[in-house]
Amino acid sequence: MIELDIRKELAGAQGSFTLDVKMRIERGEFVTLFGLSGAGKTTLLRCIAGLAAPDSGSIRVNGEAWFGGGETLPVQRRRVGYMFQDYVLFPNMTVRGNLEFARRPGADRHRVSELIEIMALGELQHRKPATLSGGQQQRVALARALAADPQLLLLDEPFSALDQETCLRLQDEVLRLQRHFAITTVMVSHDVSEVYRLSRRVLVIEHGRIAREGAPAEIFGAGRAGGKFVFAGEVLAIEAADVVFAVTLLVGNQIVRVIVTAEERLRLKPGDRVMLLSKAFNPVLVPC
């Protein structure tokens, strides 16, 4: 169980702000920190891991003080499995070497072999990371994080660099492993579909604070906007069309055009991540 109550001054793109978060995560839970880039999600994750230090507050994990009262438990002794956004595999070691390196002294020798088997890395185990595809590297990074037998799994936007198909496959994998090892997991994400698929609880972080908290369906679902379908998308272009504006969106791997008013247009610019809500009063379902 994680009990966290911290503050840290952060320098953002629009001036500095304070990361001020109080939260509690139960053992075995899968929680997502959701929000825009620069909201402080990754810093929060780094504070839990011990890669960054809060200015004040406390972090307790399973009754053990990790931070607070002038004491800081070094990152080496926190036993976290941290998966970086760009995986950060050790280039000088093979796939198996990466996993062996992660194994803690005295830990079960079979764990590495077990992970290689579970994650179907057998074929790749003697290859160097540079020769692997993005999806393969991601699997190795996940296996490495688990090889350290962590009491806490921290995932920093683990699927952001992958194509849609690989992404879905690996999300299933993460879910399966998280349940297999019953490991408390905190994931940072800005992808709604990802949050829906993986976590039971989502904390929406805005400007360093928890703005909303609840099950993904409550946060993104019908209750809030009266819509039934929710898609996460990115604004690609905005064009004027008579009195309204046509916004071109990238949703998943599809391009969609949506009409918005001049007023709504003011709040959007290309590159923005948006949520597309649609009422499902007339859906067409086609078997595929």
Added chain:
Amino acid sequence: MHYDWQPLLLTFKLAAITTFILCLIGIPFAWWLSQTKVRIKPALEALVAMPLVLPPSVLGFYLLLAFSPAHWFGGAVEHMTGIKLAFSFSGLVVASVIFSFPFLVHPVQSGFQNLPQSLSEAASTLGKSRWQIFLHVLLPNIKPSLLAGIVLSFAHTIGEFGVVLMIGGNMPGETRVASIAIYDEVEALNYGTANFYALVLFGVCFAILLGVYLVNKKLAMRVG
């Protein structure tokens, strides 16, 4: 014309010992320098780089003064270890280590600096100590920089002349390295012998550098 291998052997012995000592001191120092945030870092970096721009005679002059048994440094070294630094092989080693320091530290330091910070972070989340990270993660990933640093400092020590002349003199078997011997032979109009030493140095240095470029090409291909 007589061929004496002694100056050449002495040169390579000096270069090998110097490079070995440089690795022991210079690699950890380069690592520290790449990480540190101390305020005197620019001053330290300037000091390390000094031998690149300073005339060897300047460095040689001060080392000569410092190595003298009358000076506190030379006196203390002689008193404590019995080693005489002025006009001796040991003195040459000390001077060469100082003089070739930037040639090892610079490439190795930039090698460490070019490694992503997240590499150390990833290893530390896996419970590894700073020393384990240095040995198993950082060092193996800067092999081309290490190779460049080691070879450059070795080759630079071979090519040393001014400092050796100032503090070593010209004692056969002790301080008469090949570069001094060439100068000496030319002065005595023994062009043939001078040519022999010069040609060997030329060939060896070329072979070493060629080796480095070939190995680096291979390393680059393996990564790419």
